Amino acid sequence: MExxxxxxxxxxxxxxxxRATLNKMxxxxxxxxxxxxxxxxxxxxxxxxxxxxxEKIHTNKEDLAASMTHNLEFFNTHxxxxxxxxxxxxxxxxxxADIATIRAVRVAAMGPLGGIGDAIFWFTVLPIxxxxxxxxxxxxxxxxPVLFLLIFNGVQxxxxxxxxxxxxxxxxxxxxxxxxxxxxxxxxxxxxGVFVVGALTCNYGATTIKIEVQDGEALRSVQAILxxxxxxxxxxxxxxxxxxxxxKKGWSTVKCIGLLLILGLVGAFFGIWGxxxxxxxxxx
Amino acid sequence: MIGPLQLVLIxxxxxxxxxxQFNFLESLYQPIxxxxxxxxxxxxxxxxxxxxxxxxxxxxxxxxxxGAQPPNAVVGGIMATVFAVASGLDVNxxxxxxxxxxxxxxxxxxxxxxxxxxxxxxxxxxxxxxxPKGIDNLNYFAMGLLGLFFALATLAGVISITNPAVxxxxxxxxxxxxxxxxxxxxxxxxxVGFAVLMRIMLADDMWGIYFAGFALAxxxxxxxxxxxxxxLVAFVGIAIALYDYNINVAIKNAGGGAGGESDGI
Numbered sequence: 001m002e003x004x005x006x007x008x009x010x011x012x013x014x015x016x017x018x019r020a021t022l023n024k025m026x027x028x029x030x031x032x033x034x035x036x037x038x039x040x041x042x043x044x045x046x047x048x049x050x051x052x053x054x055e056k057i058h059t060n061k062e063d064l065a066a067s068m069t070h071n072l073e074f075f076n077t078h079x080x081x082x083x084x085x086x087x088x089x090x091x092x093x094x095x096x097a098d099i100a101t102i103r104a105v106r107v108a109a110m111g112p113l114g115g116i117g118d119a120i121f122w123f124t125v126l127p128i129x130x131x132x133x134x135x136x137x138x139x140x141x142x143x144x145p146v147l148f149l150l151i152f153n154g155v156q157x158x159x160x161x162x163x164x165x166x167x168x169x170x171x172x173x174x175x176x177x178x179x180x181x182x183x184x185x186x187x188x189x190x191x192x193g194v195f196v197v198g199a200l201t202c203n204y205g206a207t208t209i210k211i212e213v214q215d216g217e218a219l220r221s222v223q224a225i226l227x228x229x230x231x232x233x234x235x236x237x238x239x240x241x242x243x244x245x246x247x248k249k250g251w252s253t254v255k256c257i258g259l260l261l262i263l264g265l266v267g268a269f270f271g272i273w274g275x276x277x278x279x280x281x282x283x284x
Numbered sequence: 285m286i287g288p289l290q291l292v293l294i295x296x297x298x299x300x301x302x303x304x305q306f307n308f309l310e311s312l313y314q315p316i317x318x319x320x321x322x323x324x325x326x327x328x329x330x331x332x333x334x335x336x337x338x339x340x341x342x343x344x345x346x347x348x349x350x351g352a353q354p355p356n357a358v359v360g361g362i363m364a365t366v367f368a369v370a371s372g373l374d375v376n377x378x379x380x381x382x383x384x385x386x387x388x389x390x391x392x393x394x395x396x397x398x399x400x401x402x403x404x405x406x407x408x409x410x411x412x413x414x415x416p417k418g419i420d421n422l423n424y425f426a427m428g429l430l431g432l433f434f435a436l437a438t439l440a441g442v443i444s445i446t447n448p449a450v451x452x453x454x455x456x457x458x459x460x461x462x463x464x465x466x467x468x469x470x471x472x473x474x475x476v477g478f479a480v481l482m483r484i485m486l487a488d489d490m491w492g493i494y495f496a497g498f499a500l501a502x503x504x505x506x507x508x509x510x511x512x513x514x515x516l517v518a519f520v521g522i523a524i525a526l527y528d529y530n531i532n533v534a535i536k537n538a539g540g541g542a543g544g545e546s547d548g549i
Binding site for chain 2: 030031035036038044047048054055061069072079080104107108111116118126127133134135138140142144145152183184188191192194195196199203204206207231232235236239243245246247263265273274277
């Protein structure tokens with residue numbers, strides 16, 4: 001589940017990663033979302049992407065296991081910008097920074113990239129590439145899809161390569177400052193990480209209530225009442241509940257997922273959770 | 285009519301496009317590419333190009349064509365082309381006919397994301413055993429599973445050309461409470477991911493920071509800044525973190541860092 005190891009056994013910095021390995025990881029970064037799932041989102045694809053580097057860096061089995069374990073925690077960022085996080089994290093892994101430091105940098109870096117990537121790719125590059133080529137296609141020009149793929153992927157690959165090398169160098173040059181005040185840096189980075197997780201709870205929170213109650217003449221939705229108390233109250237409460245079960249009751253993540261699965265199905269049976277479906281029993 | 289070889293080729297293309305919608309080039313799956321490819325398989329590139337181009341314009345919002353858009357662009361684009369070429373429907377009618385199968389594809393996404401949540405425990409095992417091959421295979425398996433679900437959705441679509449009862453059956457599934465429940469549960473599972481991160485990172489003195497992050501995101505969301513919210517959150521978060529860092533370094537350098545060992549990381 002999560003790492004109980006805080007520092008690597010072998011603290012000697014590894015050889016800097018060679019170009020071949022970095023390039024290989026740029027290619028692997030294309031499969032960031034291979035095993036995307038509701039619990040940890042891109043976690044296993046993220047680990048898949050950086051594995052060639054981790055295997056070079058951690059030559060003893062225990063350190064490799066510790067590194068793989070903490071790199072399997074919740075991860076979600078923009079797929080086209082992920083190499084930025086990869087370069088940073090790999091430079092820290094190579095220098096054998098504290099695991100808490102690496103985790104904090106990873107969590108702090110992954111969040112903001114989502115909005116930037118959407119703005120660049122889905123709202124700019126895609127409409128431009130598709131806008132130019134769609135009318136060509138409608139007129140029957142067979143080069144339209146080829147041109148579309150060339151424009152879109154030209155930008156995509158340039159960004160992926162550039163970010164990998166840029167952020168790897170950035171992390172490497174920052175390492176000296178970082179290790180001089182390692183404890184202070186880790187505390188600050190953890191604060192940033194916790195701040196981001198708090199924001200994610202609100203921003204990614206996707207649970208709403210479907211129930212509507214009769215209020216005099218009108219129907220009032222319970223969700224609107226809850227929003228009047230605190231926006232995203234339900235996601236916050238559910239997150240705190242799961243946190244409590246894991247931290248205080250020692251539940252495993254699998255057990256938590258099982259509980260949420262039952263909660264989701266039972267709730268939909270009675271029409272509690274929001275969504276476009278017809279409840280089995282409608283009691284309100 | 286669609287021959288066996290054409291059917292196999294369409295299913296293979298669907299398999300690849302299903303994976304591509306989240307991975308690899310993340311652009312092969314777009315209607316403008318799938319339209320002509322499927323058109324070529326069925327022997328009518330021109331119609332494929334026309335359907336793909338028109339649907340692509342709709343997906344980027346540049347063409348105010350009426351009618352509902354299919355819930356999944358991969359199956360939507362492929363099936364719309366199949367219907368346009370094999371059944372001779374116009375673009376709008378073909379897209380409409382593709383909707384049930386696009387819905388089926390969307391169920392495949394929900395199912396895959398749910399199943400893979402359960403398999404994360406297996407991934408943890410591979411990590412604990414320092415087994416990179418295990419992680420590789422888990423990722424390949426997940427992609428294969430998604431591709432398979434999509435190929436099945438397309439197969440159902442092709443069958444429906446000669447057997448319209450298939451589409452009626454799938455339409456009957458819409459709004460089913462079980463799929464609604466799976467969707468709701470899927471939306472909740474990310475809270476487990478958050479909770480694990482909190483358990484590891486959140487020292488007792490950081491609860492205020494957690495709620496501050498939540499509050500800032502809620503405020504930005506209420507201002508209609510949902511998209512760039514996390515960038516703005518990062519600006520404020522970095523300011524807080526830098527302040528914390530500078531203060532603690534100053535305390536350490538002033539020789540007052542005796543208590544620095546217990547800062548609760």
